[in-house]
Amino acid sequence: MAADDDIMVFPIGAVHPRLGGPRGVKSVGHYTGHSPQRHSWEDSADISLSDGRQAAELLYSATMDQIGQLTGLETSSLPLHESSMPGLSHSQHLLTGVEALAERYCHRHPELDRDSALSAFAPLARAGLERGYAETCEVLKQLNALSDAGAAQLQGLYLLCARLLTERWPQA
Structure with a gap:
């Protein structure tokens, strides 16, 4: 057809x-x-994604939104488009957003020293990434836009970001 x-x-x-x-x-x-x-x-309603950029931007948006909900932080002023940050990979773009939220979290909790605030933030960031990944997959499945190759690429991005978060904040 x-x-x-x-x-x-x-x-x-x-x-x-x-x-x-x-x-x-x-x-x-x-x-x-x-x-x-x-x-x-x-x-x-079949939609094809020309490259991984749309799925990566959806993962970024969903992850920032989920972390914002878990931490009570505002996410509207974060850099949204990868084009606003040229030269960064998808994972670097996502981690830059997470680090911006970590800074906001530290400022919002002045009663905690920086290390304690980051230790409290790290598990929330990991949970937000996991929820954002699940939300992204669900949205793309509902749109019939998640091919096997796209799913593998998205999963690879999620696993890389999860590993980088663990390396960034190993104490939590």
Whole structure:
């Protein structure tokens, strides 16, 4: 079954899925081709990811959001696009965001010395990464956008980031 429809989903707010508020996606465009044999019941929600960037950005967004929820920190002013931080890999971009949240956590808990605050933050960061990974996989599965290769690539990014978090904060 050949599809000649293009579905365009524009990001919410800047690119962060939580900035749009409770109303959700601000705009969705749907363009139907002019194929005479196309039937309306043939619509499909299949979305292909051209490279790992979209999945990595979704993992970043979901992870920052989950860590923010677990720690009670605001995540809206974190750098969102990898393009805002040229030269960084997906894992470096994600870890930079986690480290920014760690700094906020330390400032929010002045009653703790820095090492104690980071020791308290580290397990929350790991749990946020795990939840963000699960959320990302679920969203991509629901969109029929998680191929076997994409799942392996996303899992590799998750495992690398988990290992780097453990290396960064081994005491917790």
